[in-house]
Each structure stands twice: as structure tokens, then as C-alpha cells.
Amino acid sequence: MAVSDLIQQARTRFGQSPSVLLHADEHTGEKHWEMFVTDEHTEHYLAIKNGGDSDRGMLTGAMGGVGGVATLLMCFILILSGKVDGIWTGLILAAALFIIPFLWETSRPLPLPILFNRRTREVYFDHNGKLYHSPWDGIQALAGELLMVGPHTGGMRNASLEILVRRLGEPENALLVSLSLPMGKTLQMQKGLWEWLRAYMDNGPWFDENGQRSDSDAYVKEMLSAHTKSTGFLAFRRQKIADKKAAKEGKNYLEWTDAVLYLGHLLFYPMNWLQEFTYNIAKRRSRNRWPQIVTERLQPNGPTTRLIDLERERGLDV
Secondary structure (H helix, E strand, C coil): CCHHHHHHHHHHHHCCCCEEEEECCCCCCCCCCCCCCEEEECCCEEEECCCCCCCCCHHHHHHHHHHHHHHHHHHHHHHHHCCCCCHHHHHHHHHHHHHHHHHHHHHCCCCCCEEEECCCCEEEEEECCEEEEEECCCCEEEEEEEEEEECCCEEEEEEEEEEEEEECCEEEEEEEEECCCCECCCHHHHHHHHHHHHHHHHHCCCECCCCCECCCCHHHHHHHHCCCCCCHHHHHHHHHHHHHHHHCCCCCCCCHHHHHHHHHHHHHHHHHHHHHHHHHHHHHHHHHHCCHHHHHHHCCCCCCCCHHHHHHHHCCCC
16 A cells, blocks of 8 residues: 555545654744653664653652662661561562562563664664564654543543554555654644654754754753752752742741652652663563664664665565
């Protein structure tokens, strides 16, 4: 099936709702947005989160960071009171509360991200262990918006952004891949994400607020840092308190809400840290599932030939 036919069929999903076909070489008229979907932003490739299992590590964080830490505190209290009979049992329990969920969560692979390779100017996507790809030059994206109305939620806008990729070695086998979750998005936001990708692929890896090439990574890193991780809440609250102290010259600056929020972030910090640690380990192990034909093209000195060119030359399949 031709690309235009497949996209046209997809557009029928939106009916009379607004939808638009986006192109790699055409500006949408919107300012670029990142929308907290970036998994990695490097000089050579950009990785977009592929949804699913975003809460990986939560079980380890809850059991190890809450149950395990609570058990260790109880052991510490027993030591102070001179009751050491159950210390070893408590230590073993605390270790088990961390090790068992950690091994279970890191042994299961995470969904591989959607990769945008600047060096070869192409996109990679893994679907059930099968490699799909598309050259960036000439790529098209379908963005559409729908209004969903529920009896309890009222009207809520959802907008999707999808690109077409083809199975390596089987170009007739195509998929429309969503670049970000549609819930709560608008058509304007999805166009902004497309502009972020265009800025990276055409003017990156670093660019300024206008999407123009920059030798400094300051703007891009500032935008990416706007998505505060759970472990960053404690430092953020500490900075807010420090700012209040400086503004009021150290007098009557601390409010009860600041103390409660700070203690809350401090209490949950072990859980948040363990969740992020577990997720990062699972992500690192999952990266090994990319075939060599992809990983070598992500290297600074790797091949620059596109997969579509290899297909045309020798009918490549993996």
C-alpha cells in the first residue's frame, strides 16, 4: 500500500475533527515543545520514550525504599535498646525487600525507545523484536485532535502525532507509530513536538529558542531539565526555602507548609531514588536488544549508510 493511501485511511479516524499532515521540510508555524518525552538527547541520536512501563521500579522503590528502610530503622532502634536477638532477621528481611523486586523488575526488558539518528538521518522503531525504520528526509507525520466527552470528566481534548515506519526487509509491512501519548494533548502541542524533532534533526544537536543551530547546549538542557524527576523534588523544595530566607533576610521565612513538604520529600526520597535507579538499570539492559545494524550506526564513527539504501542494494532482512 502506498504511503499516501495508508495515511489517508488513518485520517478518516478523525472525521470532521482537525487533522494535518506534517512534513520534515515544512514548518508548522508553532514553537517547538519537548513535552517531557525525551529519554536521551545526544549529539548523534535522540531517543523518544515509547510509552508503557513508565512506572518500572515503583515496586522496588515501595518495598525497598519504604519497607526496607522501615525495617532497618526498627533494627537500629533494637540495637539502641540493647535487644539484638532479631537483628539478623531484620537485616535479611530488609535485603530481601530490595533484592527480590529489583531482580524481577530489571530482568524484564523495557520497551525500546523510538530513535532519531542524526548521522544517518533516519528513524528506528522496535515492534515485538522486529526492526522498523524510515528515512527522515521525506518523512511525513499525521497529527489529529479529538474531543472526548464523558459523563464525569466532561470534554477533554486528545491529540496524536504519528509517523509511518516500514519493516526492515519487508517494506510492504508498515506501522503508524505514536510519538507521544495523546491524552490531554492539543494539536498545537503535537505540532510543537514535531518542531522539536525538526530542530534536532536539521539544526541540532544543540539549538536555541528559535530552533536555530547553536554551539551551546545550554538552551536544550534547560528545556530538558524542566521535567523534574521525583528525586529532584527535595532539592527543589530546599532551594525554595533558601530563596525565601534570602528574600526575608533570614527572618520569619519558614512557613508550616514548607516544613511539611520538605519532610514529606525527605521521607519518600529513598523510595524515589530506588525507583529511578531500578528504571535506569532496566533501561540500560534493554538497550542491548537493538540489532547490531542499529547500534553501530549510533556510534560517532559508525556507518552512515541508511537502512533503506541497504535494502535497495541487497534486499536486507534481519
